[in-house]
Amino acid sequence: MKTVYKLLLGSLLLITACEDLDQVPPNFASSDSLDDFEGVVNAAYFYHVGAVTPWAVMGDFRADNAIMDEEPYPEFDRYGPDLTVMEDQFFRPFYSQLYKAILSTNNVIENSTDVSDIGEAKFLRALAYFKLVLVFGDVPVNLVAAPTTDDPTFFERQPAAEVYNNVIIPDLQDAIAVLDTEIVNGRASSLAAQALLGKVYMFRGEFVNAESQLASVLSGASAAGISLQANYADIFGELNDQNSEVIFASQISSSVVDEYEDSEFWSWYGGLDTKSLMPLDPDLIAAFDASDASGGGTDLRRAVNLDETLMASPKYPQTGGPEHDWIELRLADVILLYAEALNENGASAESVLDLLDPIRTRAGLTVLDHTVLNTQALVRQAIYDERRLELAFEGHRWFDLVRTGTVDTEMGETININYHLFPVPISEILATNNVITQNPGY
């Protein structure tokens, strides 16, 4: 009997002693357990989608393209300290989604051995920091996959110039070096990285660098299957997702629920959200009117962008709404930036304005006359005007106004420069005991 007992006891001990305290769930991954980091890259794309709508609202509703109606949303049009009330719906999700994208990309860059995964990650990291810098100015920089909280200085906001020079530009250069030119399934490509780098240089005022990057995009476009759409209307909407003009888009599908929980960009522009049932800013209608008057006809872009009965934009129809991709970079945008760079670098008005011809012709307008627009300043304004109409409701306007220093002239009022930036989420300031600081004016 004793032997039986010993055996029994012994076997029980064996059963249980083997169990150890290192438990990892079978249905979750960790950085240590992954070999293939493509899923983490995919997550970075996914988070970018969550930042799209706040970006769209900041880009067009803050500027003279769209207006808010219901309080307190018109704070977007007031350029004062109370914009902070919009934090929960816009600035905080924008901030958190992009930093989540950054963490995902850091994980890939740190742990993956696949060069193209790393290339895509660097492109997406650069895009995230670029958007953060444009919205908030100086921002905290995290370049590691698993940051610790021990060092509070880690969260200090870094000067925007350093973020450009130390993160955004090198990341894009790395991405250009390793990524293919070919665009596969709409994932990041070297063309996209070049286009973004060219745009970054434009925002930095480095027109020579910008010119060379943007020139490579234009010269490499056809090899990558990128060309202007024949019809402006064929660029937008669910049915045109991934058309030939799109260099890079945040791809959106209703079957993938992103982490942004409020109305999406298409419903804001379309006047489908009760906070702004008639979002169309009369100033944009006036801009189209002026363009029509000088352009010899009705701009074909007008009907795509404006519904003057509903005073909303039909650009992204409600039908198929949750499926519309968000275009981050398209060829016409690059062409306009390139023209701008050439003009700044002293190219002739003729050579610059020629670049705009395909865009204007597609819009059903006459081409611009270099004999009339015969100074650098006139050409510059013509490009700015073209840019506003071509890229309305694509999230560019406010950031272009700030970039080109034309906020006050275009908005027709003197706006304190503090309000060129948006407020940092207050939760960030509280959580870090003021290590992260608020932007002046808020």
Add this chain to the structure above:
Amino acid sequence: MNFLTKLTLLGLLFVNISLFAQDNFTVSGTVIDSENQPIPGVNIVVLNTTRGAQTDFDGNYSIDVASGESLQFSYIGFATQIIEIIGQRSLNITLQEDTSQLDEVVVIGYGTRKKSSLTGAVAKVSGSDIAAIQATRVDDALGGKLSGVLIQQQDGAPGADPKIQIRAASSINGNSDPLIVVDGYPISGSLATVNPNDIESLEVLKDAASAAIYGSRGANGVILVTTKKGKSGKPTFSFNTFYSTSSRYLKDNEMLKTSGEWANILENGIADGTYDVSELDPAFLNYKIDAYRNSPDVVAVEDWLFQSGYTQNYDFSMSGGTDDVNYFASVGYQDTEGIVITQGFERANARLNIDAKLGDKFKTGVNFNGFTSNRDIVGHDMRDLLRAYSVHPIYHTEQSIAFVQQLDQQAQALGLAAFDDGYRGGDAPFNNSIYTLEPGDTAQDWHYGRSGNGIGGSGDAGPATKLDNTNRYQKTYFANVSTYLQFQIIEGLNIKTVFGADMRDTQDYFWRGLEFDSRARTNQTALDQVDLKSSSILSETTLNYAKQIGKHDISAVAGFEFQNFYNNGTSLNGSNVPFSDIINFNLLNPADIQVNERKETIHRRSVFGRINYAYDSRYLISVSLRRDGDSRFGANNRFENFPALSVGWNIHNESWYNSDAVSLIKPRFSTGSLGTTSDLGAYSSLSLLNPQPTFFGVGFLIPSDVANPNLTWQTNTETNYGIDLGFLKNRIRLGVDYYTSDIENILINQSVSEVLGTTSIRLNSGDVRSKGLELELSAIAIQKDDFKWDISGNFSTVKTEITDLGDLEELPAVIYGQSGRGPVFRNYVGGEIGEMWGLETIGQVEDSFIADPTRVVGLNSSEYYVVDQNGDGVIDRTRTVEEGGDLVKIGQNTPDFYYGLNSQMSYKLFDFSFQFQGAEGGDVFNIDPIYWQSEFGGRVRDSFDANDDGIADHNGLFYTQSRNQLDAQIQDASYLALRNLTIGYTINPDLTNTIGISRARIYVAATNLLYLWGDNYTSFNPEGVETTNTGYLGPTTYGVQVGASPIVRSYTFGLSVNF
């Protein structure tokens, strides 16, 4: 034996018999206890002889005696009786339990201990005490019985667990549920897993030194349940049944009015100048008053929602055994219909306990317990159901349909909007215009217009529509099996291995259909199903040693334990549920179903040991140590040691002690350390990538937790000072305990920058200290053969203070309640856990300022004057007065003290007992009045605050709406309940014995026959606290009441039979 010896013996036997034969006779009878149960094995000795006998299994004995001799009846645990024989041939004896006998055995963790040798704070409740009350749940029977144990009916619905808190809350975040150990097995579940009729005894380990043997699991206290075991002998059977009818304690709530009452209030208010209607169109006014007055077939929501409930309960058990094998088996069934329509609870359970001796050295046994239950839960928030305006029937009648149609015509004639406008949405088949209604359709609020054009309250569907189109239930299947094998190595030294498993399968179901919403919005629909299988396996081996050597009494235990927990489940959350007779996930668009799966494994391992030593029953000491490891913690900090020490001194056993008045003096001291995992998830210390579909397929989202390899136990160091006193040969006993506890390394959620990818991380950072005083007084008031009365009372206090929060001075303040209506919960260094803060009010804005009293049917302006504490001309409800704002502390839910009073009396065959329970000094933030007083319609006149600066112009006072964190919502949560009152009668055993029934008792009982609550409390259950709304964070946000299920009063008739 050789032949000669046998012959000699035979001879002696004959001699013996012949000696007795002369003047001896046989006495026979039955020995029973005070509850008329036969006592087998009673020793019967003829004094001063060697003659003796024992009672058999039925308590019967017979013995030869001579007149003038005395018989001594003795049995352990009972007072010995000596009776002189003067010719009786029949002698039935009732042995009395020996209450002065101190050596009652008390179950402690991994062993037992004589009560006289205990050094910790352990409370015992016997199974007969629990059975006497015939509660449907064990925890009901405990309410008010023990000091330091707070039992709160925070939900009140049948089948819902009450809150059980032993001493101070041990955690800021997690729950306060104590560890439940049934027959040595720590189960994953509440006391509800045990049938009250199966309980032999129940012990509560209150102080740290007693619970420390359970180490990391003991921080909330430990409840040890010992179930009944069989005794050798013929099988005995027991059958218990009862039937209760129940109803809510309060019949009518003054706040909830019906249409006609509103008409009266309105008319009287206008007549006496309470309301100023000078700005209203008289035609409109008359239209409204008439409408309220004439609405036909009105049913008060209360009268529809509350009903008379019932419980029927049947339990059958049998027990018995041979010399080697004992068994106890029981089955039970309970069915409850709640006092709120759709509430119900049904449960069937079974237990089997078998113990067997295998030869001299081995013992083995198996315990099985299982149940299945179904709990029907009210599918919609009771606050909202009760909020519905009682201006209509629940289901339309011909009269009510005609009424709404003519009311709509009247309204339109007055230039008001048509009732159908706006609120009748979609083209769903049920979405009738008020002109196509049929009798029997649910009456919806909007059928009566809205406050602007009719007498309906809102655009909502009516309460019946809401309840008819929701369904919520929870099904549970539970089983626990454990086996043991015990081997006696030498006398006093045993080794025992326990191996077992428990499994709980719960299914939570919720459906809300399209018809729920008057506008038929598909985004209001839901179909949710959560299936969770939680199981654990346990292996535990202990070495036990117990020996009395002269005056040294030693017992020791050492062992190790492994327990693995597994949680596997899926949750399906469906939205946009189509309108259909059949409700099935297959009918939903796949994109509308969100699936979450849960697979968790938690491993724990422990080694532990304890030595108890008593010298001469005078000096007592106990030392224990447990070392626990848990896979939930960070790799650097998985193991922790939990030591404990306790000492006691039986002063009354000292030779020099000599006092008759004070018969027992025993000071006790204990200190020990406990741990808790709080609400830590299985993988909280890890950084895991969450799988989630993305546009490009598989995505691994960033971790929801930042890896923290240092994450570790919360430890609770508790010191207990106690004294036990006995007076008048211990007929009166008093126990006093005072304790202090210090919880360190509290796991808190600290907000962090979202640069880290999350909004907060778990940190061991924080310190909470608490202290409490507990008194228990018991007395044997009367102890006669046919009249006995025991009475006892208890009293407890607890006080808690947050002393450290790491880097923080305060956790983020949270408004928790209902849709932002709740107090500001502050948890800061120097304060208590879960303090409620808000604005101080100085009365309501006068009713005469109501802009349109016909909108606010009822009661007040919904605006309160508030105090500008710092006089800065601004009301700031985000900061305290100290910080430059206007927030002040307005309440706290933890009572200042709580108490109980219990009495048990028996007179001849009657028994009578009662049990009071009360708590004093706690508050609830009651949100119901904000909704029930119709304050949403309330608006003050524009002229009241002409410049719209938040300051009333006529008196210069600030005012704000009642929904805004006001002390006006604080109500007294104190109560005193007569939890139970029972009168029983045991049918004369002489009668029942003839039909083979050893004991039959009938009884009637009432629960909550009396229930007193504070004057300013206005809902149905002052114990109710909301813990299920989103945003609930545990004790830091505890104290809000929203539509709690009412206090239940029930009357029970029961029968219990043993045979």
